[in-house]
Amino acid sequence: MAIDRQKVLETVYASIEMINEDREDKESRLELKEETRLVGRQSKLDSLKFVGLIIDIEQRLADELDIEISLTDEKAMSQARSPFRNVQSLVDYICSLEV
């Protein structure tokens, strides 16, 4: 089944918005754009928030798009090579998975 990239992107943005809702300080919010960093020093997420984001994305993909996947990867927490390093790489990674 081919995955609709735009829908996946919107799902990821919805999860980011959920994280942003808890952040009153505008500076600490994540921008809704593909270049936004998710892991590493330039990310505004600590490791716990990052895990929470990934869990929320998985749930939304299952509930809203009927895509049942586990977002796991050996390089998950690597800054340079992680498929989760920014929104774009995460969306591409999700679309590359066999469903």
Next chain:
Amino acid sequence: METGEEVMIITGTRKGIGKYLAEYYISKGYTVFGCSRGEPTIKLDAYEHFCLDVADEPAVAKMVRSIYKKRKRIDVLINNAGAASMNHVLLTPLSSVEAMFRTNVYGTFLFSREVAKCMANNKHGRIVNLVTIAIPLKLEGESVYVASKSAVERFTQVLAKELASFNITCNSVGPTPVSTDLIRSVPEEKIQKILDSLMIKRLGTFEDISNVIDFFIAKSSAYITGQTIYLGGG
């Protein structure tokens, strides 16, 4: 007594300890979702069964997600499914090692990972893993079983650290031999030798095990995590 809203997942519920725990917690008011490779043996309204191998990643994820989708909560996970095989290390085939690690370690890992995602969403959960008295007793003839259950015990302790901020507790209970299929093939004198090495020299009962699990999953045990309780004073 629970309200019927509380959801519990128990692996390996077709017989032995798992079957007892499922029936016991249903009697306490839980809705229990169980699994095994074989057909279910429990027929109660508050019970639903999934036929799967606990080391089958897609099947485990599908089971957990379908439960969470339907009930919007998973309060307790008991990783009970276990495989044991007694043998001298020099006579143990690799296939036995693989089979034991698949059920005991991979199964516990997969259920813990998938269920913890749901629990993290609800910022609440209790995970209890079944290990064995054979770990502290370092029983000869059970090297691979002990190795796999030691892996589960240490995994549980690190899991407890990683999940603490989500308000999820993770603990282990280490039963002594109980009269189940798992020890059916163990010679009587071997069982007696194990019992002799315990402080309390008798076989364990199902109630001994549920008593410890009751403690771990109690609302008042929110400050108890990363612990192992061995029965019988092993």
